[in-house]
Structure formats: C-alpha cells, structure tokens
Amino acid sequence: MEALNMSKIGMTTMLLSAFLLVTSGCSHDNHSMVKEPITEKDKPVQTERSNTSSIEGTTGANQNPVVPATVMKPNEIPVLVNKENILPDNYKPSDLVYPDVRFTFTEKIEKRMMRKEAAAALELLFQAADEQGVPLAGVSAYRSQKTQTSLFNHYVEKDGLEAALLYSATPGTSEHQTGLAIDVTSSDGSCAAEDCFGETDQAQWLIDNAPTYGFIIRYEEGKESITGYKYEPWHLRYVGKKLAQELTDRGITLEEYYQASLAAK
Ligand SMILES: [Zn+2]
Numbered sequence: 551m552e553a554l555n556m557s558k559i560g561m562t563t564m565l566l567s568a569f570l571l572v573t574s575g576c577s578h579d580n581h582s583m584v585k586e587p588i589t590e591k592d593k594p595v596q597t598e599r600s601n602t603s604s605i606e607g608t609t610g611a612n613q614n615p616v617v618p619a620t621v622m623k624p625n626e627i628p629v630l631v632n633k634e635n636i637l638p639d640n641y642k643p644s645d646l647v648y649p650d651v652r653f654t655f656t657e658k659i660e661k662r663m664m665r666k667e668a669a670a671a672l673e674l675l676f677q678a679a680d681e682q683g684v685p686l687a688g689v690s691a692y693r694s695q696k697t698q699t700s701l702f703n704h705y706v707e708k709d710g711l712e713a714a715l716l717y718s719a720t721p722g723t724s725e726h727q728t729g730l731a732i733d734v735t736s737s738d739g740s741c742a743a744e745d746c747f748g749e750t751d752q753a754q755w756l757i758d759n760a761p762t763y764g765f766i767i768r769y770e771e772g773k774e775s776i777t778g779y780k781y782e783p784w785h786l787r788y789v790g791k792k793l794a795q796e797l798t799d800r801g802i803t804l805e806e807y808y809q810a811s812l813a814a815k
Pocket residue numbers: 575576577726731732733784785786
C-alpha cells in the first residue's frame with residue numbers, strides 16, 4: 551500500500567506540474583480539474599501550502615510543482631485563489647445575485663451571477679463606463695465547480711488528459727468560482743476574452759478606473775511569473791475599494807500582497 555500511495559503522490563505531482571504552467575485564467579470557461587489534489591484541511595493561513603514540493607529547490611509560482619493548500623476562509627472578500635490556493639471542494643458562495651448590467655447574452659444563467667457586494671460595485675463601474683463613453687458588457691462571471699468539472703472532462707475526452715491540462719485549470723483554483731471575478735468586454739461584444747481587448751479604450755479605462763470601484767485587473771502584464779497566468783486585460787476581480795487602491799498604488803499583485811503579509815509575521 552505504501553508503494554502505491556507514493557506512486558499516487560508522484561503522479562499527482564506530475565499533474566500539478568502541468569497545471570502550474572502559465573495558462574489562461576479565463577479561456578472561455580476552461581477552468582476545471584481531474585481529481586481533488588492532496589491537501590490538508592486544517593491549515594490556519596490560507597496562503598500556507600499543505601505540503602512542500604517533492605522536487606527539491608523549487609520556488610516560484612508558475613514553473614514548479616507545489617501541492618495546493620485549501621483556502622480556509624473562502625468567503626472573505628480579499629481571498630487569494632490561484633493554482634497554489636484551492637477552494638474547498640464544491641465551494642459555492644451563498645450570496646450570489648444577478649448584477650443589473652449589460653451582458654453579451656440575455657439568459658439568466660449561472661455565469662451572469664456574482665456575490666452581492668461585487669455585483670453592486672460592478673453596477674457602479676458599468677454605470678461610470680457608460681457615462682464616460684466606454685460601455686462595457688459582461689462575458690462570464692460566476693462559474694461553479696460542477697461546470698468546470700464537466701468542461702474539463704469534455705476536454706479530456708476530446709484531446710486527452712495531458713493536452714487538457716495544458717489549457718485548462720484545475721477545479722477549485724478558478725477565481726470565477728468565488729463569485730468575485732468577471733470577464734468583461736466592450737459593449738459590442740468584440741474581443742471577448744481575447745488579447746485584442748487590451749487595445750480597446752475600455753481596457754485602458756479599466757486600468758485607470760476599476761480600482762475606484764473595488765476591482766483590480768487580476769492578471770497583469772509582466773506579472774505572469776507571479777500570478778501564473780498570462781495577461782488578461784478582461785478579467786476583473788473584486789477585492790474591495792481599499793485593497794484595490796492599495797494594490798494599485800503599490801503596483802503589486804494579490805500574490806505579492808499576501809507574500810508580504812506572511813513575511814511580516
Ligand atoms: Zn476570467
């Protein structure tokens with residue numbers, strides 16, 4: 551049994567190694583997972599790892615296999631969720647609502663929802679964008695673990711496990727599952743979750759104004775090695791006005807903010 555367990559751990563590490571490559575955080579609903587990674591359930595700090603890497607000398611966010619830690623306070627607005635900090639299995643926020651903003655579709659479906667506080671802030675953000683001539687539209691907000699899992703299974707069937715792991719994130723590691731993230735685009739729907747959005751007036755407006763409403767551009771240009779994701783000018787994450795302004799003023803990512811907090815302890 552011991553040998554079998556070790557073999558499983560080795561396999562998990564290999565799979566995680568693939569997960570930690572820089573991938574798209576949004577990728578048109580690409581978030582999902584194979585199986586729940588090995589985690590400990592009782593870590594006191596959400597940014598602590600449940601285990602050290604089995605590969606010696608590894609550090610950093612996007613190249614080295616580490617076993618994700620389970621996020622202990624998933625309902626906190628500033629929660630850090632990434633490839634190393636995974637939500638509790640099947641986590642679902644209890645206060646999801648439909649923000650009263652324009653989307654690229656009309657159906658009242660899951661991906662239109664956000665947590666109440668984030669939804670209210672989003673309405674103000676969209677209103678300001680409208681007033682300043684850079685109208686926005688929502689593309690995809692909340693995404694359940696169930697949705698991610700079925701999507702991932704679809705990709706595995708289509709392209710095989712190895713390939714799917716390269717373009718799809720593990721379940722529980724997507725910010726969209728927190729109900730605090732949303733992909734947006736211009737109101738005409740063009741460049742939805744595509745690089746060309748970065749060239750639009752809307753993208754520049756968001757860089758300049760999103761923090762005023764409590765949102766950050768979560769996966770910034772030049773920060774790929776820290777966030778583990780390529781630049782996504784369309785992926786907004788609500789963290790609250792105070793923290794959004796602080797991160798912007800200091801020019802740091804949410805990862806760097808938490809690393810600094812840990813170092814100070
Ligand atoms: Zn996204």
